[in-house]
Amino acid sequence: MHIWAVANQKGGVGKTTTAVTLAGHLARRGKTVLLVDMDPHGSMTTYFGHDPDSLDQSLYTLFQDVERVMDVIIPTGFENLSLLPASTALATLDRQLGTQEGKGLVLKNGLRSLEARYEYVILDCPPLLGILMVNALAACEHLLLPVQTEFLALKGLERMLRTIAMILNARKHHFIYTIVPTMFDRRTRASLEALRSMREQFGTELWDSVIPIDTQFREASRVGKPLSIMVPSSRGSRAYEALLDRLLGQADNV
Amino acid sequence: MHIWAVANQKGGVGKTTTAVTLAGHLARRGKTVLLVDMDPHGSMTTYFGHDPDSLDQSLYTLFQDVERVMDVIIPTGFENLSLLPASTALATLDRQLGTQEGKGLVLKNGLRSLEARYEYVILDCPPLLGILMVNALAACEHLLLPVQTEFLALKGLERMLRTIAMILNARKHHFIYTIVPTMFDRRTRASLEALRSMREQFGTELWDSVIPIDTQFREASRVGKPLSIMVPSSRGSRAYEALLDRLLGQADNV
């Protein structure tokens, strides 16, 4: 079972879109996939037609009783694709758990019992650094960092990588991350310059291609379908398929 | 002195863009304007060429000593436009201050001494609900809520309004808010449907026009200029000018 996390503490950069579109491609290829919504705003849960304000079972349940992981998983309506939903109650975890020891491994332990059921698990992280993010970093083997190709987003990326390095120093196991340039608009100088400076600053951890701007992503979220299932031949979907091929090539070496 | 706050706990929806573009228009009209960056990520501070990681004086200083407000204000390089910058130290305020009484009025008291210097103050709020947001709500007379015209963003808006109503119940004075539909893309059904459902759900608190998608906003942030100063005739700048005319029409009635 491969566990990938999608994170960036900056909001609105394409985390949910990345998780949902990659999962759609994997599901179409016949892989069994579990999506985990770790964001108290629950936008991935909403994406698939559920209401994070009114769900009584969710990822929050896992923090009360880790054995109940199988009870909280719900269907998405797409073959091979299941969802562990978020609820707004997740927002209270940081205040409740604060510095309690051992609460950083709840997700990792919860997913262990699903080893035989899902080939891929993709975690959609919240846009902030707290107990949920610590859980995601502890559980995953590969971290994907969507970053908009624009000047302001680069500053946040450097800070995010410094913070992750700090959290990771406390862990011992091997960890890879991939920076995914997204919302690339080849018509604007701002996008081209931002991509050029990313390529100067990073090495192989930066994916060598980009996710272009594609208005069909919004359409997909309106109808609640991954774009990779709705319009597999769209620019956005094809770009994520190329990213998936790179990730699968790497996954075998872990 | 009119104090406007721009907020939405969802990230990447155009808060900084709204604050900077409106401020640019006011400055061009000869009004004296102070921009306040309340976001620990400091994207507005970065926008004007300063580094929130290395500034020793910032909004954070005000929470240590409210008298020092004049020492922390810096120029932006544009006539009539000054900046009270953010620093990353702001991120520690919630943990430090927690439930300490009276820390919700620091900004309101700090700005009071600037009454004669600035005609308009625009607050760029962080993408979360904490002590900084409480300060912004306590200080402002008008709250602007940029909301992307897409399905997922609407869900977050309802939740945000519920939370604001809760915070406001504890206050007594008059308060107005305006919902600003932004990143509107007239080519996609998703945008049209989202706008239609906003218009069904809200009354006069929803601005009757939209801010369109305009790639020049990215260009503006790359060069560190408000779009309203860089290209006043652009689609994005003209839309914010129309919003400003509505806000000024209302401001006189407060």
Ligand SMILES: Nc1ncnc2c1ncn2[C@@H]1O[C@H](COP(=O)(O)OP(=O)(O)OP(=O)(O)O)[C@@H](O)[C@H]1O
């Ligand atoms: N490549 C793209 N081209 C055009 N629009 C995109 C692209 N990727 C994402 N979007 C749109 O941008 C918006 C934000 O994307 P998304 O919700 O995936 O971001 P996020 O990082 O998960 O946000 P949050 O921080 O709120 O969780 C959505 O409307 C989505 O449809």
Ligand SMILES: Nc1ncnc2c1ncn2[C@@H]1O[C@H](COP(=O)(O)OP(=O)(O)OP(=O)(O)O)[C@@H](O)[C@H]1O
């Ligand atoms: N109307 C628009 N058309 C096109 N791009 C826009 C528009 N408004 C904002 N943007 C772009 O969207 C991105 C996010 O905008 P902005 O930084 O203002 O959002 P924010 O809500 O302040 O984000 P954060 O939550 O990180 O503070 C920026 O790249 C900005 O240039």
Ligand SMILES: [Mg+2]
């Ligand atoms: Mg998301």
Ligand SMILES: [Mg+2]
């Ligand atoms: Mg901002």
